[in-house]
Amino acid sequence: MNIRSLLRKNIQSLTPYSSARDEFDSVAEVYLDANENPFDNGVNRYPDPYQKPVKARLSEIKNIAPEKILLGNGSDEVLDLIYRAFCEPKVDNVISHNPSYGMYPVLSEINDVELRKVNLDAGFSLDAKKMIAASDEHTKLFFICSPNNPSGNLLNKEEIRQILDLKKGIVVIDEAYIDFAETDSWLTELDRYPNLIVCQTLSKAWGLAGLRVGMCFAAEEIVRVLNAIKPPYNVNVLSQEAALKALNQEDEFKKQLAIILDEKKKVEAALAQSPCVQELFPSDSNFVLARVENANALYDFLLERKVIVRNRSKEHLCANCLRFTIGTPEENQRLLDGITDYEKK
Numbered sequence: 001m002n003i004r005s006l007l008r009k010n011i012q013s014l015t016p017y018s019s020a021r022d023e024f025d026s027v028a029e030v031y032l033d034a035n036e037n038p039f040d041n042g043v044n045r046y047p048d049p050y051q052k053p054v055k056a057r058l059s060e061i062k063n064i065a066p067e068k069i070l071l072g073n074g075s076d077e078v079l080d081l082i083y084r085a086f087c088e089p090k091v092d093n094v095i096s097h098n099p100s101y102g103m104y105p106v107l108s109e110i111n112d113v114e115l116r117k118v119n120l121d122a123g124f125s126l127d128a129k130k131m132i133a134a135s136d137e138h139t140k141l142f143f144i145c146s147p148n149n150p151s152g153n154l155l156n157k158e159e160i161r162q163i164l165d166l167k168k169g170i171v172v173i174d175e176a177y178i179d180f181a182e183t184d185s186w187l188t189e190l191d192r193y194p195n196l197i198v199c200q201t202l203s204k205a206w207g208l209a210g211l212r213v214g215m216c217f218a219a220e221e222i223v224r225v226l227n228a229i230k231p232p233y234n235v236n237v238l239s240q241e242a243a244l245k246a247l248n249q250e251d252e253f254k255k256q257l258a259i260i261l262d263e264k265k266k267v268e269a270a271l272a273q274s275p276c277v278q279e280l281f282p283s284d285s286n287f288v289l290a291r292v293e294n295a296n297a298l299y300d301f302l303l304e305r306k307v308i309v310r311n312r313s314k315e316h317l318c319a320n321c322l323r324f325t326i327g328t329p330e331e332n333q334r335l336l337d338g339i340t341d342y343e344k345k
Helices: 052-062 075-086 103-110 128-133 157-166 220-229 237-247 250-272 295-304 329-343
Strands: 069-072 093-098 114-119 139-145 170-174 196-201 214-217 277-280 287-292 321-325
Touching (some): 052 237, 069 075, 075 103, 075 196, 093 103, 114 128, 128 157, 139 157, 157 170, 237 250
Parallel strands (some): 093 139
Antiparallel strands (some): 069 214, 196 214, 277 287
16 A cells, blocks of 8 residues: 555645754763753753653553654644644545544544545444445544544444555554553554554553653654654653653553453442433443433533533433543542432422
8 A cells, every 4th residue: 555645745745844852862971953942840951852752651551663752742642633633624524423522523624625524323332334435535544533532432443444444544543541551552463554553642541741751653754754743842751751650650551451440340330320310331441332311301400519520421322421531540439429319409
């Protein structure tokens, strides 16, 4: 598959910015090349533009070569870079299922690229034939969120594989919640599909949402292009240091992950017995989507008790649905107590 032919013409001929740290990739005793303040305060020097220590650790954890990894200022920057690399404004289009992550339509509008939404079937299931039928000769990207947000479920791999096998464009699989799922990541398929991009994040299971560190895994050819168009110092020094520290504490990560998954089972069991819950959807993530009798009323009732959940009622297939993130045991109990009090009204 000719990935280069999918790129925007101006991106194909782009000469990337060359920073001081690009031109000198080593260690010196005196740095007088980047017009920095010379007085050391921990952040007076520009950060590593390619985040090499973080990528080296991720390479060990994910079993992916560092050359196939791109880091961004959150996954949203990574997604925006993908739009800018492949989609010609006012000409190309992208395909996404509906409902899905709310940033896809926002990024489409920002980049002036048509987004074609294909409704998921009942039970939030993906139909590859519908996705493919919505595409045409100007389709550059397919966005697939799995586990999906807001439904929480993994989308069928064989349906996704049909889209990948088509080799019609780049297939971006957003795996922000994959650490909570009992399945292999699509990372294991990168060598098989040169048109596959897998996005993950340190915001969810790794507990680093405040740092804004998103991960992109793809063929080296794609990563080189995204590196060429990203801002030179897109992940700051403090984020890189904290990310590396967290990645070196896998035991703590696994401990917290186990607690969240155990708590999810407890919350799901309680919601399944709740009289106001009409339907509980299967979840492979760190949240649970439930259809209730009156989403607005329950949302407001919980808000009065300083418990905030997410009302997803306006989304396709989500009428009267609330999304409950799994919190600490104490936070989850406050949620369940609030629902019990609501039922007693």
